Amino acid sequence: MKQFAVIGLGRFGRSVAVTLSKMGYDVLAIDSNEEKVNDIIEHVTHAVQVDAMDEQALKALGIRNFDVVIVAIGQDVQSNILITVMLKEMGVKKVVSKAVTELHGKVLEKVGADKVVFPERDMGVRVAHALVSKNILDQINLSPDYSIIELIAPEEFTGKTLGEGALRGKHGVTVLAIRRGSEIIISPGAKHMIEKGDVLVVVGRNDKLKNLEER
Numbered sequence: 313m314k315q316f317a318v319i320g321l322g323r324f325g326r327s328v329a330v331t332l333s334k335m336g337y338d339v340l341a342i343d344s345n346e347e348k349v350n351d352i353i354e355h356v357t358h359a360v361q362v363d364a365m366d367e368q369a370l371k372a373l374g375i376r377n378f379d380v381v382i383v384a385i386g387q388d389v390q391s392n393i394l395i396t397v398m399l400k401e402m403g404v405k406k407v408v409s410k411a412v413t414e415l416h417g418k419v420l421e422k423v424g425a426d427k428v429v430f431p432e433r434d435m436g437v438r439v440a441h442a443l444v445s446k447n448i449l450d451q452i453n454l455s456p457d458y459s460i461i462e463l464i465a466p467e468e469f470t471g472k473t474l475g476e477g478a479l480r481g482k483h484g485v486t487v488l489a490i491r492r493g494s495e496i497i498i499s500p501g502a503k504h505m506i507e508k509g510d511v512l513v514v515v516g517r518n519d520k521l522k523n524l525e526e527r
């Protein structure tokens with residue numbers, strides 16, 4: 313079972329820590345602010361009040377042995393970068409750091425963060441997509457050109473099979489799954505009928521997906 317440590321229990325860090333814990337993972341939550349620690353103590357495996365800039369204190373927590381350490385400090389860019397460097401120097405296998413700007417993200421990559429996340433930017437993109445399309449529910453960017461989207465089946469496709477809707481042929485996208493209420497149909501075939509209210513999970517090029525979104 314993977315063990316996670318989350319440093320910084322602001323809105324983002326807290327949400328990551330509590331979610332991992334709900335998923336059944338071991339989570340050590342760290343913040344220098346006592347209140348933040350007390351607020352999360354019931355929801356994670358361990359929560360400690362530690363200044364993560366203190367290398368000895370981090371070592372004493374055995375931070376090296378965690379599979380993934382998330383640096384979720386946002387406002388204090390300097391601490392965020394220095395802690396990322398320190399964790400990599402201590403030999404932490406996977407360090408995931410939160411960036412607030414593109415430049416900050418580049419610095420984090422250069423100092424060795426294994427993964428850089430931009431929660432505000434990414435959530436902005438998601439919300440914007442959801443606002444302009446009445447059908448789109450969620451989006452995962454696979455690369456700058458390709459994504460997976462979850463959308464409510466556009467009307468023109470309902471009552472038709474996937475083949476008749478020509479999603480792959482004419483629209484150039486592939487339906488990975490269909491969600492119908494609590495039922496999930498994985499890898500549906502061309503003969504599969506799309507019903508009103510179905511949620512389609514679709515992969516494809518962003519320009520092709522955009523055509524679909526705007527229907």
Ligand code: ADP
Binds near residue numbers: 319321348363384391
């Ligand atoms: P968000 O934008 O996700 O709410 P913030 O940057 O506001 O994130 O919150 C960061 C959290 O990290 C705060 O709770 C703060 O107390 C904590 N924090 C900041 N610096 C340190 C540090 N050196 N050691 C431990 N926790 C820290």
